Amino acid sequence: MVAIEKNGTIQTFNRLPNKWEDEKGVHMNFRLCTNKEDYGFYDVVTPDYDRISQKLSPIFWDADNKVFTYTVIDIDFDATYDELDENGEPTGNKIPVYNKEALKKTIILQIKQQAYILLNVTDWYAARKSELGTDIPQTILDERKVIRDKAEALETEVNALDNVEAILKYTYSFTEQAEQPE
Amino acid sequence: MAITKVTSSVLSDSTITQEKLYPGFKGTSPISGTEINWDSSAVFTKTLGAATTFTYVNDEIGMVKDLVISGAYTITWPTGTKIIAGEYDTAATNFIQIVKTGAAEYFLSISKEAV
Numbered sequence: 545m546v547a548i549e550k551n552g553t554i555q556t557f558n559r560l561p562n563k564w565e566d567e568k569g570v571h572m573n574f575r576l577c578t579n580k581e582d583y584g585f586y587d588v589v590t591p592d593y594d595r596i597s598q599k600l601s602p603i604f605w606d607a608d609n610k611v612f613t614y615t616v617i618d619i620d621f622d623a624t625y626d627e628l629d630e631n632g633e634p635t636g637n638k639i640p641v642y643n644k645e646a647l648k649k650t651i652i653l654q655i656k657q658q659a660y661i662l663l664n665v666t667d668w669y670a671a672r673k674s675e676l677g678t679d680i681p682q683t684i685l686d687e688r689k690v691i692r693d694k695a696e697a698l699e700t701e702v703n704a705l706d707n708v709e710a711i712l713k714y715t716y717s718f719t720e721q722a723e724q725p726e
Numbered sequence: 727m728a729i730t731k732v733t734s735s736v737l738s739d740s741t742i743t744q745e746k747l748y749p750g751f752k753g754t755s756p757i758s759g760t761e762i763n764w765d766s767s768a769v770f771t772k773t774l775g776a777a778t779t780f781t782y783v784n785d786e787i788g789m790v791k792d793l794v795i796s797g798a799y800t801i802t803w804p805t806g807t808k809i810i811a812g813e814y815d816t817a818a819t820n821f822i823q824i825v826k827t828g829a830a831e832y833f834l835s836i837s838k839e840a841v
Binding site for chain 1: 799803809
């Protein structure tokens with residue numbers, strides 16, 4: 545990625561534009577130029593950062609290193625904002641920006657929806673059993689129990705999460721992956 | 727009385743041959759450096775060997791120049807150039823036509839041989 549500062553605004557590009565116009569003229573095949581710095585273009589250096597718990601500052605010019613870059617900022621998961629009444633006046637209550645319980649509720653809902661989708665495939669066995677009395681094969685019963693047990697275990701895991709970062713970083717899968725040998 | 731100026735009434739119809747035309751309206755010449763003298767030829771050719779910034783001399787509003795250019799390098803045209811059509815092909819010979827339409831305004835179009 546490259547960037548240029550024009551009139552106080554930094555403009556970024558995935559790569560050099562093929563056509564560029566500046567006070568020097570109109571440049572064709574600009575992507576082929578080997579001295580982009582002469583035209584004000586410099587590389588953009590994006591520092592490594594945790595995309596869940598950190599964020600990047602606005603892009604800025606690092607004169608020492610002659611690159612455009614960002615500062616990594618830790619996200620304040622305990623941040624709050626003032627609750628306002630109907631007249632727009634602060635009520636004195638502080639509302640957390642990140643609502644742990646709401647976040648957990650969202651994940652649990654997703655788990656339940658996925659379990660529903662997985663169970664739906666074999667629901668017809670249950671319907672047949674109900675209508676015709678045909679037994680559900682044991683393998684199907686076992687398979688459905690695994691799904692329900694897994695959903696329950698995941699829900700318990702989510703409820704046990706006690707901080708926003710852990711909730712945001714929480715991932716789950718209904719299909720167990722075999723551990724790879726080291 | 728001797729004729730000191732040729733007026734159009736002196737010329738018969740269809741008598742001005744290509745050879746009699748002013749250099750800016752005929753012939754082709756290579757661009758040796760980066761300057762294009764619009765008076766010197768109708769067609770200019772160049773194979774780029776490096777990034778090139780073209781400059782113009784003797785360009786007048788209404789003039790049209792044809793350039794035959796090849797080479798995979800950056801080309802810089804004078805400020806006021808408006809690329810109105812085409813894409814330069816770095817792997818082919820490009821036919822570039824430039825029309826001067828204003829004091830510092832040039833309309834430029836690019837085409838190439840159909841393959």
